[in-house]
Amino acid sequence: MPVLVLPKSNRQAARVQGRTWQYTGVPKWIYLVAAVGALFILLPLTGMVAQVNWGQFGALVTSESSLAALVLSLKTAAASTALCIVFGVPLALLLARAQFLGQRILRALILLPLIVPPVVGGLALLYTFGRQGLIGKSLTLVGIDIAFSTTAVIMAQTFVALPFLVLSLEGTLRTAGQKYEAVAATLGARPGTVLRRITLPLVLPGLISGAVLSFARCLGEFGATLTFAGSLQGVTRTMPLEIYLQRETDPEAAVALSFLLIAVAVLVVALTYRVPKSPLRALVSPEATP
Amino acid sequence: MTLEFKATIAARNVELELTLDAGETLAIMGPNGAGKSSVVQMLAGLLKPDSGRAALQGRALFSLSPGTLWLPPHERGLGVLAQDPLLFPHLNVLENVAFGPRSQGRGKADSRASAAHWLREVDASELAVRLPSQLSGGQAQRVALARALSTEPELLLLDEPMAALDVNSAPFLRSLLKRVLAGRSAIIVTHSVLDALLLADRIIVIDGGRIVESGPTATVLAHPRSAFAASLAGLNVLQGVLEADSLRMRDGGRVTGRRIPAFAEAPQAVGALEGLAAFAPSAVSVFLAPPQGSPRNCFKVSVGELEPQGEQIRVRAGALSADISPAAVAELGLEPGAEVYFVVKAAEVVLYPA
Numbered sequence: 001m002p003v004l005v006l007p008k009s010n011r012q013a014a015r016v017q018g019r020t021w022q023y024t025g026v027p028k029w030i031y032l033v034a035a036v037g038a039l040f041i042l043l044p045l046t047g048m049v050a051q052v053n054w055g056q057f058g059a060l061v062t063s064e065s066s067l068a069a070l071v072l073s074l075k076t077a078a079a080s081t082a083l084c085i086v087f088g089v090p091l092a093l094l095l096a097r098a099q100f101l102g103q104r105i106l107r108a109l110i111l112l113p114l115i116v117p118p119v120v121g122g123l124a125l126l127y128t129f130g131r132q133g134l135i136g137k138s139l140t141l142v143g144i145d146i147a148f149s150t151t152a153v154i155m156a157q158t159f160v161a162l163p164f165l166v167l168s169l170e171g172t173l174r175t176a177g178q179k180y181e182a183v184a185a186t187l188g189a190r191p192g193t194v195l196r197r198i199t200l201p202l203v204l205p206g207l208i209s210g211a212v213l214s215f216a217r218c219l220g221e222f223g224a225t226l227t228f229a230g231s232l233q234g235v236t237r238t239m240p241l242e243i244y245l246q247r248e249t250d251p252e253a254a255v256a257l258s259f260l261l262i263a264v265a266v267l268v269v270a271l272t273y274r275v276p277k278s279p280l281r282a283l284v285s286p287e288a289t290p
Numbered sequence: 291m292t293l294e295f296k297a298t299i300a301a302r303n304v305e306l307e308l309t310l311d312a313g314e315t316l317a318i319m320g321p322n323g324a325g326k327s328s329v330v331q332m333l334a335g336l337l338k339p340d341s342g343r344a345a346l347q348g349r350a351l352f353s354l355s356p357g358t359l360w361l362p363p364h365e366r367g368l369g370v371l372a373q374d375p376l377l378f379p380h381l382n383v384l385e386n387v388a389f390g391p392r393s394q395g396r397g398k399a400d401s402r403a404s405a406a407h408w409l410r411e412v413d414a415s416e417l418a419v420r421l422p423s424q425l426s427g428g429q430a431q432r433v434a435l436a437r438a439l440s441t442e443p444e445l446l447l448l449d450e451p452m453a454a455l456d457v458n459s460a461p462f463l464r465s466l467l468k469r470v471l472a473g474r475s476a477i478i479v480t481h482s483v484l485d486a487l488l489l490a491d492r493i494i495v496i497d498g499g500r501i502v503e504s505g506p507t508a509t510v511l512a513h514p515r516s517a518f519a520a521s522l523a524g525l526n527v528l529q530g531v532l533e534a535d536s537l538r539m540r541d542g543g544r545v546t547g548r549r550i551p552a553f554a555e556a557p558q559a560v561g562a563l564e565g566l567a568a569f570a571p572s573a574v575s576v577f578l579a580p581p582q583g584s585p586r587n588c589f590k591v592s593v594g595e596l597e598p599q600g601e602q603i604r605v606r607a608g609a610l611s612a613d614i615s616p617a618a619v620a621e622l623g624l625e626p627g628a629e630v631y632f633v634v635k636a637a638e639v640v641l642y643p644a
Contacts, residue, residue: 179376185363186334186370188441189393197389201380 045262051255060256068234069242070260076150076238077218080157084214087158088165089207093195095166096173114163121159122227129155130228152229153236157218164217165210172206173199216265292475293445297332297342304328304339304499310445315476317490317507321518325499326479330449333477334370335363346444364393369443373450375434377422383433384409384418390441408436412466428459432466439470446476452485461548461640464488483511483525484568488642495519525568526610532565537641545587547639566642573638574612576605577631578622587639589632593624607632 053060060066094100095107113121129136130147139146146152180202184194200207222240229236231245239261246254293310304325310316318326331337333344333351338360343353351366353359377386387405392398409415412432422430431451438446451467452460467478467489478489486493486507493510495503495518502516510519530539536546545567580588591607598604602613605624612632624630 179374180378182334182336182363183370183372183376184378184389184393186336186366186368187390187393187437188364188367189389190364191362193393198378202378 048255048258048262052259053252053256056252057256057259060250060253061260063253065233065237065242066253066257066260069237069239069257070264072150072153072234072237073219073239073261074264076153076157077215079154080161080218081211081215083154083158084162084165085207085211088162088169088210088214089200091162092166092169092173093199096170097178110166111163113160114167118156118160118221118223118225119227122156122224122229125152125156125159125224125228147228148230148232148236150229150235153225153238156224156228157221160221160224161214161217164213165207168210168213169203169206172203172210176202176206212269215268219261219265219268293333293344293346293477295329295333295342295344297329297339297344299325299328299332299337299339299499301340302328302499306496306499306501308494308501308504310475310477312475313473314492315471315474315478315490317486317493318477318479318496319481319486319493319518319522320496320502324496326496327449329496330370330447330477330479333366333445333447334368335361335366367441367444369438369441369446371431371435371438371446371448371451373453375422375427375430377425377430377433377437379422381422382418383414383420383422383425386422386433387437387440390437394441404440405436408440409433411439411470412436426459427455428462431455431459431463435463435466435470444475446471446474448476448478448480450479450481453481483522484640487511487527487566487568525570526574528567528609530565530567532563532641535636535641537565537567543589545639545641546636547587547641548637549641567639568642569634569639571599571604571611571613572602573634574610574614575633576612576614576618576622576624577633580631581633587634587636591630591632593626593628593630595626596624605630 061070091110095103095110116124126133126147128134129139129152131137131140131145133147136146146155176199180198181194184198185191189197220240221238222244225236225238226241231237231241237245239257243254243257243261246257292312292314293308295309296307298305302325306325306329308316308329318329320326328337332339332342335351339352339354341355343357344351346367350359351361377383378389381389384402384405387408388398388401391401391404396404406415406418409418412435414429414432414436417425417429417433422433425433431454435451448467452463455463464485471478471489478485480486480489490507492505493503493507494501495510495516497516497518503510503519511522511525528537528539528545530537530545532538532549535549536544538544547567547569580590589610591610594606594608596603596605596619599613601615603616603619605612605614605619607630610632622628622630
């Protein structure tokens with residue numbers, strides 16, 4: 001039986017609760033099903049942690065090949081995230097704000113890497129930028145070889161991670177509304193000023209969470225990287241590739257590296273997911289303007 | 291002539307033409323969806339009409355079919371204040387107000403100094419370092435007004451600036467607007483007769499996308515020709531001489547009310563000050579006998595006519611009218627000629643200088 005708690009007259013209390021009404025209409029069985037879902041994600045992680053050989057852990061993760069893979073992963077993921085921001089922000093802005101022919105098709109195409117298997121994405125990159133590829137052929141002529149280089153790793157990661165940033169930011173841009181931008185324009189601000197001083201600060205939380213998602217996706221990238229960049233230690237062999245390789249020869253090292261990758265991912269999410277509360281949220285709740 | 295404006299929007303069935311003299315304040319009234327706010331949005335550059343043109347002090351804002359001129363909002367030099375203050379949530383009050391001057395290319399220190407000046411103008415200096423989320427609705431709207439003024443616009447557009455304010459903040463902002471609108475060219479979209487009476491020199495009534503009435507505010511409200519103006523004009527307005535917090539009428543009667551703040555701050559001993567007392571018919575209760583020992587205003591009147599007014603019955607008695615429920619009319623046994631008492635709380639009466 002749901003209990004109806006009337007809103008407290010104390011505004012501060014309501015703000016702490018984050019909502020005016022404290023009624024929650026969640027049936028009991030929902031908790032049960034949700035718990036099964038949560039366990040499904042948490043149990044395999046626990047199972048893997050149980051397999052970690054803690055005595056050898058230090059030695060396993062600091063081996064030359066492991067360190068090389070970890071450093072390469074962090075470097076390429078950071079570079080890819082930066083590229084995602086550089087290209088993703090304008091894309092999200094166009095999708096959320098502009099109106100042009102083919103906008104819906106563009107949105108659908110940009111989301112394609114989310115649905116297409118990464119291996120297929122890698123092949124697509126290979127047939128475009130590879131030595132025999134559409135653009136790669138001309139690039140080879142001027143002495144640029146992209147495939148099977150660190151650049152290829154970064155391109156593969158950017159390819160699969162870009163939709164995460166675009167999706168996340170476009171959603172934030174839509175809810176952020178255009179009213180503030182209109183006000184800024186009536187105050188004499190040029191479009192560039194509006195973007196820099198109003199739009200971007202307002203959607204910063206969405207941008208940060210989008211970038212975190214993209215970084216995490218880059219860190220885990222396997223299929224497209226293997227297909228387009230190969231597996232060359234220190235050059236293109238990122239953590240997931242190293243783990244997959246070690247699984248055959250040294251399962252204990254693979255488990256230790258897997259744990260390390262999870263730890264890095266958890267750290268990244270924990271550090272950056274505590275994004276500052278959106279400044280817009282204060283205005284959404286009616287308590288903000290008594 | 292400061293502003294010339296003419297526009298049509300086929301999809302909204304809007305076809306309007308208006309002009310504004312230098313220093314004049316024009317009130318736009320009309321039912322919801324009549325196209326009032328469209329005027330503000332078209333002038334601000336946020337809504338594109340199908341055809342029409344507008345020029346502010348000889349400078350074209352837009353000119354469409356014929357013509358393809360459409361100045362973007364940031365090149366128009368207009369100030370806009372809407373119902374929602376829309377203060378930038380990530381900037382503090384001072385930075386919000388400094389945004390306009392800064393966008394006009396003025397230096398940081400210069401912009402802040404200008405912002406501080408405009409905050410003083412709206413009595414909000416003490417709010418400078420607060421964030422918009424820490425302001426009340428009335429405070430936020432005052433800051434938004436300072437922000438709109440900070441670019442020193444040639445024309446100020448006010449789109450129902452008091453609609454979202456509570457009864458306590460609205461009078462303060464109204465008196466503030468009265469002060470800043472003096473000598474300024476402005477257009478105010480409003481639902482309130484009081485705003486129109488107090489703030490505007492001239493009024494136009496829009497209904498169904500067309501201007502149905504236009505003229506000096508007092509004239510339009512005194513002799514309404516359109517149905518909408520007539521429904522507005524039901525406001526009870528009494529004339530007399532202001533004394534402290536009451537109005538002494540010609541016949542010696544007295545009405546107690548609340549002074550609008552700007553005028554409450556004025557020195558009390560300024561001699562005979564002509565003024566008006568205004569209250570809505572819905573604020574009036576009708577009694578058969580004068581209520582005992584009550585601080586309310588009580589008028590002995592003779593019922594003139596009864597007419598339906600929406601869900602209510604409007605009881606007209608001389609210059610006054612009251613809106614009461616049909617059940618109350620039946621219970622009191624009201625009929626033309628009956629002697630009754632109109633009673634209205636002092637808090638519902640607004641006093642202002644004529």
